[in-house]
Amino acid sequence: TSYPLVAVVSNSMEHNSLDFDDWWQNSEEYYSSIGIAKNSFENFPLKNGFNKGDIMILWRANSNNIKRGDVIVFISARTNPKPDPIIHRVIIIEEKDGSIIYQTKGDNHITNRRQINGCFQDGCIYESDIQQSQILGKTLFKVPYLGYIKIWFVDLLNLFIK
Template sequence: MSKKRNNRKNKKKNQKELEDTSKSKYHLTKEILSYVLIIVIAVILSAHLNVVVSGSMEPSFYRGDIVAIENVHTYYGMQEFDPYNDIKINDVVVYDAQWYPEPVIHRVIDINEINGSKYYTIKGDNNEVEDPYLVSPEQIRAKVITIGDNLLIIPKIGYITLWFRGL
């Protein structure tokens, strides 16, 4: 009798250990998947946020603010908007300027057609004059997202990035 009882106890013990191992693997898999999801979300968000480095767009947004953007080309192969057709006067765009080494975030104030090609006149809200050169659609990298008539901005958090970059 005691031998049968020991076998049953051992069987229950082994079954319990197997269940515990299975639960542990399930929880570990769940935890790993949650970390992967967080990393994927962070990568996607980082591609859609841009830190403002100057005061040229005040009072629309300020140095150190972060603006949410939609990209012309994402590094995962999507085109979120077309710089030839989806830009209107008053849109705020991020573009590669001929006159400044970093991308510039300014407002489109006019759309021009020269010899059959489209060009944008762009100006910072806080600047007295427009940017020195017309901007072609090929120079535009992104457009600041608006909700209604409001730009999507996260205030002041970008100062951390500016501090690390020494700007």
């Protein structure tokens, strides 16, 4: 992958300091509605989410190695994407017109109660129609908090640029 690591810049995958059982109690309705049971989610990589400021180490991602429950990094839309890649969990994989299509969702039960599909001031996100060409990598593991160095640096630069 051309992106071997990325810094997490949003809280969309945070579990808000809840242990897994408490987080699941808040998230169960959505995941159950798409056929993901608690015992399945417990076996997903990064089952406890991750936080803004973490660094994610990525690996090549393709239709042979992406599974339901994996966390992928992707370009948010094919046209007018948001400037930063999105880091979310794969919840559905399906075939559509001969291509594999991925659907994702952030774990945060407060900010991401449902999938995000639409356009905003800074670009579009379509979590229910992600093609292989949009995927930058699949997460292998996280390094907590190290990403804050990048976040603080970019915030500082933006103060001088604006």
